[in-house]
Amino acid sequence: FKIVSNLLLFVAAVFLGYSYVNKKGIFSKIGERFTTSEVVSEGIASASFNNLVNHEGVTVSSGDFGGKHMLVIFGFSACKYTCPTELGMASQLLSKLGDHADKLQVVFITVDPKNDTVAKLKEYHKSFDARIQMLTGEEADIKSLVENYKVYVGDKKASDGDIDHSTFMYLINGKGRYVGHFAPDFNAS
Template structure:
């Protein structure tokens, strides 16, 4: 993405490109989540767009809906964040009990300022997080999210894309793993699952 290209225009272009992906999720390019019977122990220590340190413990008392991606992602990431917006809308008043989190897997290019504009273009309630390459890798590993740089032979160092695990992970009010929603799962089904979890937690 050119630094001179307005982020809002870039996001609008991505949203238009993502609409067919919403109708045909099977056509998207992404890395499937690894299958592992061991319990998931999600942890992160990252930085928000204001430069403040953030961990999963900061949202105790609220559920978290976490996804990983990168700003120049052409389809999977904008589709996912558009779905997050739709989930928040479907939850209505209960949306205040859910903190959506977007963690970049491309911290070298996704600066805090651009990340702020990018997430806000979908919904201002989405919290963008970044950090050092090491801290992002630790966070991704704890969620069993895989990612790698893909660069064409002879391309410039900053001219690359990313392969990464898509989908969303739901954490409970204590930051513990509840569910993984695969990429392409219907927004209605995800919203109903979250509503059911919230209702059960309140009993």
């Protein structure tokens, strides 16, 4: 438990230090389309969730992960670039953690529950580490989570079905409390 906690804090500290020095990630300028109310700035009221359905059709809640740390990612299965990149990074993280990966649960929560059915998430899940949980649910439940985590979600574009959304990853401790968030720096080597 301590090793995984320390490892995750170390990775977060290195990332934040690199991002601050290079003005990347969460320290880069935010585009004009975002307002400060859409950016996570004061933490999360409650990191827990209930009654979501995973890619296997099983109803889950945050309490089902047995005291594991959680890395929570919001996105959608039709996302062309950001979501697969984040999930690929999460898959690599789980691989690099080796025997310690059982202390971390990566959770992908859709921002498009209308289209991200269990069947779609099950198919999408095949491209990533099998330990990642992909969750959908009722629109009202997803909307509540999105608001609680302060995730920016734009309107679906009719032209290509894309949905603009923030790309923060949220770290939740084993007691279900928000620890912090970060925006991955996709250009970092």
